[in-house]
Amino acid sequence: MSTAHTAAAPAPGAAARSPRPAGRGRMAAVLGRHPVGMVLAAPYAVFIAVVFAYPLGFAIWMSFHDYFFAAPGAVVDRPFVGLDNYRAVLADPAVRQSFGNIGIFLVINVPLTTVLALLLAIALNRVVHARTFLRVAFYVPYVTASVAVVGVWLFLFNAGGLVNSVLGPLAPDPSWLVNAGLAMPVIAVFVVWKQLGFFILLYLAALQNVPKELYESASVDGAGWWRRFRSVTVPAVRPATALVVILATITGANLFTEPYLLTGGGGPNGASASPVLVMYQRGIQQGQPDVAAAIGVLLVIGVLLISLVNRRLIERD
């Protein structure tokens, strides 16, 4: 949308352009009107090529070959093995379990994040008193390191922690983080709390663009709070909802720090292991980068499929 705006605007420097010699016109046709732009953008373009494009291709290549760590400079044969790595991955119970775990995580985390972020953004958008304090309170977990806040959640949710002493006889046994059924839900709620501020920010930006007249005419028509919410707000922020769902899904699929630290490496018995944690264990601890790359490719395909389905659902609604 912004690109279209620039294209339609009068060309920068249009006034000075007419007396330009023919040679420059031909150069402009090949390199564009401002070839210096190539120079300015070059460092970033190189960065993208080295840090994203090449490793992306390398990951896919690796997942189809028998790749292993070798001494630097050693020339070793890394034969093409077709889908062998993928077969190994899909037959690995730990990998299957981790994909199941992340499914549980997403089912809890994404809807909770989307609904809470939207409701809190609507409330924060209308609030008159203590605006700054309220916004800071909801954003602060987002700007804090996971490692730091994991420390305090460990303290809160351990067997003898504050949460259990508040619950008293209602405390779960085994306790939260060592309970196979509760470890993943606790992590999912932790991530909701941690990331919510960022998603509230996205919704607040989207709410600025909802025309006030729509609410006014809905009120005149006698629509109550719920009706206005359903018929005005939700459709108006739909693009933001699509973005929130996709970003929350990607963040969730990247889960690593929380199971690594909060549940001591994906415990109990792998009940909270995430695919990225298994990638780390297989690829780096056990020296099978080819298998780890295959897990990564499958994970990304999964995320893309979920995003496409979500997009369809959100846009059709």
Place this chain on the structure above:
Amino acid sequence: MTPTSTARWPGLLRHVVLFAGALLFLFPFYYMLIGSLQAEPDTSVAGAFPTSGLTLDNYRDINSRVDLLGSLINSGVFTGGVILGTVVFGVLAGYALARLRFRGRGTLFALVLLVQVIPFQLLLIPLYVLIVRGYGLADSYLGMILPFAINTTAVFVFRQFFLQLPDELFAAARIDGAGELRVLWSVALPLVRPALLTAVLLTFIGPWNEFLWPFLITKQADMQPLAVSLANYISNVAARAANPYGAVLAGACVLAAPAVGLFVAFQRHFISTDIGSGVKG
């Protein structure tokens, strides 16, 4: 909204719910601070509001097990490198993408969008192979910084800000014979200075809080950023310490303080919807 009797009650209710939520969100931070100051962990409800017995011993304890100052310096170098790379090269790229027409601009912009949706974890293994095994950059600042050197979201935000400047400004400067770098430096940059601060703050929290990448590539304790050394303490050493949670929470406070402090000091720049609209495109 008119202050009729029907509108006042939802307004009050809204404030009550928001304040309750805010306190719930802030409580772990309060508890982190209190826990870091208690000599003995007291997990009863009353223990969350102690009236006496606060001490700095836990900070001394964590400092004797993790080199706090050294780790903070490593975090600072890592974060500083990323900010420097983003501000210098990100501004150049954002400016070129917004105001200059050159061959390949459309492709580059498509890449900016694409990069933001590729999960970093897919690139984790190949980047590890390349940077650690290929270039031998394990346990080095360069290896830590490289994958994050130019923050793509910041490039996107810079582009948005440069796009918002009026065209006449650039036309006038170019008629006066100013070169592109001069236009950028003397005309465009001064006008987007507040935006620059927003982007720097946004970039700061990435590497300062990053755990996975520096964790993978630093095995020497004296090269580890604080997030990594604290995490290693949590997963390896804590079980054997006298007051493990106290020391962990003290370290957590040290790690959280710079990010939270900067955020609170400059909250206006985060709260401006610029970031939201920047990300949203």
